Amino acid sequence: MSNPAISEQITQTVKSARTAAFKRWLPNLLMPIIGLAAFLMFWQMIAGSINTSLGTFPGPAQVASQFSNLVDEHQREAKRETAFYERQQLRNQAQLSKNPEAKVKIRPYTGKPTFFKQIVTSLYTVMTGFVIASLIAIPLGIVCGLSKPLYNAINPLIQIFKPISPLAWLPLVTMVVSAVYTSTDPLFAKSFITSAVTVALCCLWPTVINTIVGVANLDKDLQNVSRVLSLSPLNHIRRIVLPAAIPMIFTGLRLSLATGWMVLIAAEMLAQNPGLGKFIWDEFQNGSSNSLGRIMVAVIVIGLIGFALDRLMLALQKYVSWDKSADLR
Amino acid sequence: MSTAHLELTGVGISFPTDKGLFCALKDVNLKIAKGEFVSLIGHSGCGKSTVLNIVAGLYQATTGGVILDNREVNAPGPERAVVFQNHSLLPWLSCYQNIELAVRQVFKNSKSKTEMREWIEHNLDLVHMSHARHKRPSEISGGMKQRIGIARALAMQPKVLLMDEPFGALDALTRAHLQDSLMEIHADLGNTVIMITHDVDEAVLLSDRIIMMSNGPSATVGEILQVELPRPRERMALAHDSRYHEYRAAVLEFLYQKQHRPAA
Ligand SMILES: Nc1ncnc2c1ncn2[C@@H]1O[C@H](COP(=O)(O)OP(=O)(O)O)[C@@H](O)[C@H]1O
Ligand SMILES: [Mg+2]
Numbered sequence A: 001m002s003n004p005a006i007s008e009q010i011t012q013t014v015k016s017a018r019t020a021a022f023k024r025w026l027p028n029l030l031m032p033i034i035g036l037a038a039f040l041m042f043w044q045m046i047a048g049s050i051n052t053s054l055g056t057f058p059g060p061a062q063v064a065s066q067f068s069n070l071v072d073e074h075q076r077e078a079k080r081e082t083a084f085y086e087r088q089q090l091r092n093q094a095q096l097s098k099n100p101e102a103k104v105k106i107r108p109y110t111g112k113p114t115f116f117k118q119i120v121t122s123l124y125t126v127m128t129g130f131v132i133a134s135l136i137a138i139p140l141g142i143v144c145g146l147s148k149p150l151y152n153a154i155n156p157l158i159q160i161f162k163p164i165s166p167l168a169w170l171p172l173v174t175m176v177v178s179a180v181y182t183s184t185d186p187l188f189a190k191s192f193i194t195s196a197v198t199v200a201l202c203c204l205w206p207t208v209i210n211t212i213v214g215v216a217n218l219d220k221d222l223q224n225v226s227r228v229l230s231l232s233p234l235n236h237i238r239r240i241v242l243p244a245a246i247p248m249i250f251t252g253l254r255l256s257l258a259t260g261w262m263v264l265i266a267a268e269m270l271a272q273n274p275g276l277g278k279f280i281w282d283e284f285q286n287g288s289s290n291s292l293g294r295i296m297v298a299v300i301v302i303g304l305i306g307f308a309l310d311r312l313m314l315a316l317q318k319y320v321s322w323d324k325s326a327d328l329r
Numbered sequence B: 001m002s003t004a005h006l007e008l009t010g011v012g013i014s015f016p017t018d019k020g021l022f023c024a025l026k027d028v029n030l031k032i033a034k035g036e037f038v039s040l041i042g043h044s045g046c047g048k049s050t051v052l053n054i055v056a057g058l059y060q061a062t063t064g065g066v067i068l069d070n071r072e073v074n075a076p077g078p079e080r081a082v083v084f085q086n087h088s089l090l091p092w093l094s095c096y097q098n099i100e101l102a103v104r105q106v107f108k109n110s111k112s113k114t115e116m117r118e119w120i121e122h123n124l125d126l127v128h129m130s131h132a133r134h135k136r137p138s139e140i141s142g143g144m145k146q147r148i149g150i151a152r153a154l155a156m157q158p159k160v161l162l163m164d165e166p167f168g169a170l171d172a173l174t175r176a177h178l179q180d181s182l183m184e185i186h187a188d189l190g191n192t193v194i195m196i197t198h199d200v201d202e203a204v205l206l207s208d209r210i211i212m213m214s215n216g217p218s219a220t221v222g223e224i225l226q227v228e229l230p231r232p233r234e235r236m237a238l239a240h241d242s243r244y245h246e247y248r249a250a251v252l253e254f255l256y257q258k259q260h261r262p263a264a
Helices: A004-047 A061-099 A113-148 A147-160 A166-180 A188-216 A222-230 A234-269 A276-286 A290-318 B047-056 B095-107 B113-126 B143-153 B172-189 B202-206 B242-258
Strands: B006-017 B022-031 B036-040 B064-069 B078-083 B160-164 B191-198 B211-212 B219-228
Touching: A004 A061, A061 A113, A061 A290, A113 A147, A113 A188, A113 A276, A113 A290, A166 A188, A166 A234, A188 A234, A188 A290, A222 A234, A222 B006, A222 B078, A222 B095, A222 B113, A234 A276, A234 A290, A276 A290, A276 B022, A276 B036, B022 B047, B022 B143, B036 B047, B036 B202, B047 B078, B047 B191, B064 B191, B078 B143, B095 B113, B095 B143, B113 B143, B143 B160, B172 B202, B202 B242, B211 B242
Parallel strands: B036 B191, B036 B211, B078 B160, B160 B191
Antiparallel strands: B006 B022, B006 B064, B211 B219
């Protein structure tokens, strides 16, 4: 049988531990919830009093219901797609059983892409552009950070290219991609390449600039260590320069990814390239009574994805960073 | 020996500054024998580090030159290992890895993997730091960092060990410990050592010769004091040794009477 005195003690300990945990979490959890609740109330209040030609501005409730509509649409569309492929396969099998020589065609499903398909497209595009840009920007930044003459040669170009809006690039990129990328059976859609290249053009600069700063500010003493050891240029970069510049490189990468994500949505809207931007534009053109609610869903999702991408980079930065005591945020 | 192990002949250096050329060193001549322990002492800013950096090959002398074992020094290299004033360990590597980087670079063609590991362990042991091999520099004290810095330099088996105020930033007790360790190591290995110090006791305790430098600009070797105290030296015993006090007084006299202190 349990001893009442001991069990009383245990309950006490558990209670005090819970209170302590609660006190620790209170500011971390409660305040954001209060902030969010206040925002939702404010939104609800304001929304009802804004009248547009497409009806009143959607409040949180309408947006939530539009979100579940979008989920339903996606599930319906997914069913239709599997049905289409099943039918196609049956048809092809029938044809083959009649005539084994027959050339069967496999046609892709061409339904309207759903909201969630557009999300995947946008994510895929932004990551492609970002990775391409990083693969160019980091080596370029390292080389320019190490060589003063090269830095002097390239710095004016960087300063001029950096402030250019992606939308100014878009027509040029579109025309160049059309002219250069002329395969009959393209691996990637032209629209995808155009969007990714536009994103890459804007992702380059923050990473290049921050990498240069990180590399050029390498501690003089560490440089001397490398010289006394007579490290080869490649080992110098690998063992000394790169680890020292990692924090700045990541600062650049995070800025780049955030820029890239903003740029992509705008580019998709303007160029009618598949993705979340096109979803918003299509809804805007549609002009049904649900449109504003559906656009609002997209706006919130864009924000959440941007936030998630930054957290992802932060996690990666924490993983590769050697200074585990640094307060990365 | 007809020629010295390490020889500085007519070494001078001028730095370009906003106000034209600044002549930091002029006509520095020095001959150092193999296995000799030499300290450089002088007022701050007189050019001690500059001399060391020229021997290390980190700076290029404007006039004159440095010859080590009949070969001119004109670039840095691991046969002239440097212990930097502020340790200069790579913060992203553990103590072991910091030494490993140097060992791999110097012995990549002459030692096997196991031999390298043993050699690194041996050098960690030499400075009494085996217990902290997996710690990062940020996790150990200033004295321990300096020990690792010394182990890294010794692990390169340098012909000359160059130390720029190696114990300058340490408290007196830690400094005494490290001085004793350094004397033991020097007795064992017989490296040629050039050490910069601003501590008169340290100079007399450790050195075979003390090079006293005149103030800059155009600083040069002022006087050279031969320290003929028998080794091994005991700091407690020396406290009662009259020769020790004479050497000490000679250095102090040079620094505070023959040389004006620069306006601080
Ligand atoms: N890279 C440099 N450029 C310009 N002046 C320098 C440089 N290095 C040293 N000096 C000057 O040379 C003089 C000697 O410096 P240093 O060797 O560091 O003195 P210390 O004896 O304190 O080690 C100082 O006046 C310093 O300002
Ligand atoms: Mg100095």
